[in-house]
Amino acid sequence: MSEQLLELSTLRELEEKNARILGPYTLMERAGTAAADLVCHLHESPCTVTVLCGPGNNGGDGYVCARALVERGYDVYCVQVAGKSPKEGTNAYKAKQMWEEIGGRTFEDPYNAPKSQVVVDAIFGIGLNKPLKGEYIDAVQWYNEREAVHVSLDIPTGLDSQTGQWIGSMPGCRSDVTITFLAGKPGLFTGIGQEVCGHVHTDNLGVSIPLSNINLVEPIDFKSVLAPRKLISSKKDFGRLGIIGGGKGKVGAALIAGAAALRMGAGSVLVELVEENLVYDPGCPELMFREKIDFSEIDALVIGPGLGFSQTARQRLNEALDLQIPLIIDADALTMIAQDSELTSKTAQRSAHTVLTPHPGEAARLLKTTVKDVQSDRVMRAQEISVLTGTVTVLKGSGTVIAQKSGITWINPTGTAGLATAGSGDVLCGMIGAMFAQKFDFVSAILSSIYLHGAASENIDCGLLAGDIAPSALHILQNLRMDVKKNGLKQLGELSCHQRIASHNFYSA
Numbered sequence: 001m002s003e004q005l006l007e008l009s010t011l012r013e014l015e016e017k018n019a020r021i022l023g024p025y026t027l028m029e030r031a032g033t034a035a036a037d038l039v040c041h042l043h044e045s046p047c048t049v050t051v052l053c054g055p056g057n058n059g060g061d062g063y064v065c066a067r068a069l070v071e072r073g074y075d076v077y078c079v080q081v082a083g084k085s086p087k088e089g090t091n092a093y094k095a096k097q098m099w100e101e102i103g104g105r106t107f108e109d110p111y112n113a114p115k116s117q118v119v120v121d122a123i124f125g126i127g128l129n130k131p132l133k134g135e136y137i138d139a140v141q142w143y144n145e146r147e148a149v150h151v152s153l154d155i156p157t158g159l160d161s162q163t164g165q166w167i168g169s170m171p172g173c174r175s176d177v178t179i180t181f182l183a184g185k186p187g188l189f190t191g192i193g194q195e196v197c198g199h200v201h202t203d204n205l206g207v208s209i210p211l212s213n214i215n216l217v218e219p220i221d222f223k224s225v226l227a228p229r230k231l232i233s234s235k236k237d238f239g240r241l242g243i244i245g246g247g248k249g250k251v252g253a254a255l256i257a258g259a260a261a262l263r264m265g266a267g268s269v270l271v272e273l274v275e276e277n278l279v280y281d282p283g284c285p286e287l288m289f290r291e292k293i294d295f296s297e298i299d300a301l302v303i304g305p306g307l308g309f310s311q312t313a314r315q316r317l318n319e320a321l322d323l324q325i326p327l328i329i330d331a332d333a334l335t336m337i338a339q340d341s342e343l344t345s346k347t348a349q350r351s352a353h354t355v356l357t358p359h360p361g362e363a364a365r366l367l368k369t370t371v372k373d374v375q376s377d378r379v380m381r382a383q384e385i386s387v388l389t390g391t392v393t394v395l396k397g398s399g400t401v402i403a404q405k406s407g408i409t410w411i412n413p414t415g416t417a418g419l420a421t422a423g424s425g426d427v428l429c430g431m432i433g434a435m436f437a438q439k440f441d442f443v444s445a446i447l448s449s450i451y452l453h454g455a456a457s458e459n460i461d462c463g464l465l466a467g468d469i470a471p472s473a474l475h476i477l478q479n480l481r482m483d484v485k486k487n488g489l490k491q492l493g494e495l496s497c498h499q500r501i502a503s504h505n506f507y508s509a
């Protein structure tokens with residue numbers, strides 16, 4: 001099963017329940033000790049560590065971590081940020097007392113702490129409920145400026161665990177590693193969270209985690225795609241995808257989507273260019289062109305890449321919405337739906353699978369809001385689009401969110417700024433189309449494409465051409481299939497997603 005991401009209210013319930021079962025202090029002791037284990041793993045020989053401690057339970061985890069590190073021979077200092085001690089009688093107060101009982105040294109100003117090889121952010125966790133101010137901002141700045149390994153406990157200070165945005169206008173801590181407790185939180189994997197958490201390590205503190213509606217995409221979620229193909233098979237078994245695009249001067253988008261679809265295994269691809277003519281594509285002669293695709297010839301359809309807003313484009317979109325085959329709607333087709341309530345309700349009435357792949361700008365049009373508002377709560381906005389249009393929404397960008405109208409949601413952990421290049425969205429819709437043409441179940445079809453598309457960019461943050469993405473994604477897919485053939489599906493669940501990407505990346509060889 002993939003990693004569950006828990007919302008704040010569920011985390012609070014879990015905290016309360018386990019405090020009753022295990023005693024109030026146990027989880028804090030486990031959290032701080034797990035953090036100390038991680039620091040020891042990151043810096044095996046004892047070194048100097050400074051822990052920034054806030055006034056709440058996050059700070060309490062910090063004091064426990066500091067004590068556990070001293071017990072292992074590390075030279076450790078705590079900073080009581082803003083001079084604010086935990087309230088008497090709280091778990092955090094107890095943790096601080098225990099730190100003092102072993103002779104732990106505490107500063108009020110981080111600039112008094114000695115040079116450290118590891119700095120730990122235990123200022124605020126999920127309890128941050130207002131923007132950072134004054135000495136808290138100074139402490140965050142001190143943290144970010146250190147030349148050291150940066151470790152956040154539970155969540156980088158300043159980040160909203162739900163939305164992945166900073167609380168307030170000031171940025172918070174940026175870390176190399178975040179050790180998050182009980183379960184992952186959506187905000188660690190989308191929006192700014194994806195960038196500032198570094199490697200996320202989850203420790204469930206020995207507590208069983210309830211099922212959640214929000215999950216992190218993992219290869220185990222698309223196991224049907226990881227089964228090797230049968231030896232005896234023909235291109236007919238892998239379906240025919242249609243792509244409609246090609247408004248005036250925008251042929252490339254449809255061609256890029258088509259080439260990506262072939263790479264990802266579609267048996268064949270038909271391309272219809274609504275306002276342009278092309279007999280064949282010298283860059284990808286395997287593509288077939290039709291003046292008008294006969295819908296009875298195809299198993300799935302992508303509509304939108306470079307489609308434009310002509311009368312023909314609108315008419316073809318209208319017809320496409322009537323089809324009883326999986327439909328992937330992207331780019332200009334999304335804008336047309338956003339601007340026309342009849343098309344929106346027609347989309348919502350479809351009975352076959354429908355996937356919308358908006359970037360934040362297109363999402364804002366669909367919801368009649370601003371990009372800023374979309375980005376302020378990506379999970380919620382993706383869910384709103386799914387409810388409005390009755391579809392699966394793929395809200396693209398750092399930490400792509402995939403929302404079903406039932407509320408089940410995934411966040412994709414793969415992908416880098418290398419994907420911020422012209423045509424990468426066209427590649428994605430072609431990849432999803434290919435998976436549908438091959439008749440994989442719809443969750444696997446969508447999640448595999450998004451995961452592999454992102455993984456193809458791992459370790460690359462610039463210079464990637466859209467045309468490079470699908471070949472690299474295919475290479476990763478093939479390696480995953482080989483692994484599954486050799487070792488079975490079980491081992492997929494045992495590796496963290498970053499380990500998997502590192503071992504399969506085309507470019508990291």
Ligand SMILES: NC(=O)C1=CN([C@@H]2O[C@H](COP(=O)(O)OP(=O)(O)OC[C@H]3O[C@@H](n4cnc5c(N)ncnc54)[C@H](OP(=O)(O)O)[C@@H]3O)[C@@H](O)[C@H]2O)[C@@H](O)CC1
Pocket residue numbers: 011012014015016027028031054055056057058059060061123124125126127128129130131132133136153154155181182
């Ligand atoms: N969930 C679990 O089971 C487990 C949770 N654990 C740990 O507990 C953490 C959550 O702890 P938490 O609830 O005490 O919140 P935390 O983030 O430490 O801060 C709250 C304090 O900060 C204050 N405050 C808030 N904003 C502020 C601001 N801008 N500027 C100044 N002050 C501000 C707020 O005061 P208020 O103003 O609300 O009275 C309150 O005093 C969690 O992230 C994890 O590390 C683990 O120990 C084990 C298992």
Ligand SMILES: Nc1ncnc2c1ncn2[C@@H]1O[C@H](COP(=O)(O)OP(=O)(O)O)[C@@H](O)[C@H]1O
Pocket residue numbers: 359395396397398399400414415416417418419420421422423424425426427428
């Ligand atoms: N910084 C980033 N991190 C991760 N993924 C990104 C980033 N920037 C862009 N992407 C991905 O690249 C693709 C861009 O799609 P889109 O904006 O439609 O581009 P285009 O219109 O050029 O094809 C999406 O899949 C998006 O999730």
Ligand SMILES: [K+]
Pocket residue numbers: 058121122123124125152153154155156157
């Ligand atoms: K923190």
